Amino acid sequence: MKKKMLAAVLAVGMILSLAACGNGGNSGGSNNASASGQTQGEAKTEVDDTVQGVTDTEIKVGNTAAVSGAYAPVGVPFIAGIESYFKMINDQGGIDGRKITFVHKDDEFDPVKGKAYLQEMVEDEKVFAIVGHFGTPVVAATIDDLKSYGIPSVYFATGIGQLYAEHAETNADGYNLFPVQPIYTTEGQIMVARGIGTFNAKKIGIIYTSDDAGKDMLTGAKEKCEELGIEYVSEQVAAGAADVSAAVTSIKNANVDFVIVGAIQATMPTIVKEMASQGMTVPAITTYVNVSPAISEQVATDIAGKFDVYGNGWVSYDDERADNLALYQEWTDAEYADNAYAQTGWIAAAFFCEGLNRLAEEGKDVTWANYMAALEEAPLQNPFGGTIDYANGLRAGTQVMNLSKINASQPTGWELVDGLKSMDELFNVQ
CATH class of the missing domain: 3.40.50.2300 (Response regulator)
Incomplete structure (x- = not known):
């Protein structure tokens, strides 16, 4: 069950x-x-x-x-x-x-x-x-x-x-x-909150696609970073792009300590694979849309032993x-x-x-x-x-989401690592 x-x-x-x-x-x-x-x-x-x-x-x-x-x-x-x-x-x-x-x-x-x-x-x-x-x-x-x-x-x-x-x-x-x-805009904000509250991020890299989904996640992430005074850098890639190396190189050279992958479907695995290929080691987070076995299967081997990829979720059966x-x-x-x-x-x-x-x-x-x-x-x-x-x-x-990470040993390819939390809870606001 x-x-x-x-x-x-x-x-x-x-x-x-x-x-x-x-x-x-x-x-x-x-x-x-x-x-x-x-x-x-x-x-x-x-x-x-x-x-x-x-x-x-x-x-x-x-x-x-x-x-x-x-x-x-x-x-x-x-x-x-x-x-x-x-x-x-x-x-x-x-x-x-x-x-x-x-x-x-x-x-x-x-x-x-x-x-x-x-x-x-x-x-x-x-x-x-x-x-x-x-x-x-x-x-x-x-x-x-x-x-x-x-x-x-x-x-x-x-x-x-x-x-x-x-x-x-x-x-x-x-x-x-x-x-x-x-909504992607809200999720962009939540991904920043996760970076700060869960991973103590000080400088965030955002790689996003040129479609509406990517741009909306960027909008939310930028607004939250600017509101909180968190340094960030961003790079756009074409939705469906086969080569994202330049964007990944730029983010890597910026010495970020957390990466938001604002992309859905085919482009997200391409970005993550390139991050692994270039030797990046910082944690990455992506939209809940990508939290599926199909995505995990595509990137689990590439990231093994290098860095973890996390994804949001919005429902729970606890x-x-x-x-x-x-x-x-x-x-x-x-x-x-x-x-x-x-x-x-x-x-x-x-x-x-x-x-x-x-x-x-x-x-x-x-x-x-x-x-x-x-x-x-x-x-x-x-x-x-x-x-x-x-x-x-x-x-x-x-406005409340949980967190999973890719784990190839799990039947679904993802492992729940933190429960449903609001942005205030992630920032430890009492």
Whole structure:
């Protein structure tokens, strides 16, 4: 069972890896009109107190996600996890007497279809909220639409930097967006915190790719280094580059004592292999997307006896969360008992429902404004992870991560070395 759970933890990281691929982030077609008569990109300057999709007995929510085509192995269990959580809530009587109706459309990972279906969801289906917006191409193509509508949007199966905001006050800032999954910008900050808090780093090297993922990690890392007065140097390499020797040489010659590898998929192993080839010996850390057996297999032999490669993680199945795992498995079809994608769908639904629970406890009407304020009231607990704080317009996604390192002797190729910690905990802030 422990091996299965660790494999599930690693597989969660692959959601972002898979969702980051595809047919690009630009959408086609004409601009959509919003429910309030606005056009895309003309986001409201004040939070809307809209009520739609809510009756005395029902709250209607929806999303679009690929449940056919190449991304069906991710989308199908993701939707199943959302549906399982809502079934549990409905079978227990709903929230404040209201049961949740979940509407889903298959966008096939196509941003054009995603835009059209989102318009249908908001303007025709009149859903109260979007829960579990799926995939980088679709999210990137519709993020301005979501802001324009002002509709509460909880959980995004992507980590694109456009979701990040430190003090969102209006929908134009992304106030109505509530990311849960790690955002690369935040993860860049956390990697710096790890370097300082865990490895006592004094000078950090950052090797990042020229794609959005690499640039977002660089942005977060630079901001945190500058905030803390930590010296850093950075070098860019082309995403997918076969030769990264010049960048590695530059970082090596800078005499850094910790390296952030801000790259996903094929480029990360190339960078790590070159570091080993050039005789570097300082520890390196990379994004949770790379914490997979496939990555470990590619570099474990190269780094053996030279330096360790670490990676972040954002979910845990430790004893503290055992009851949550048991509850998930009780309400989920057996075929998804250990499925990481279904578990993330469960997480998405859990975050959405917590906002409703807070409104019910406080006896407040279910409106967009009240609901979003409820999400900001206090940190929310990820059933398989740490807390997320949305207070004062913070939209940073997961802010608590654990740490694993490559270990070829482990079945998954990775070994957990430190549990879930926030940046404050890493800096030993009391």
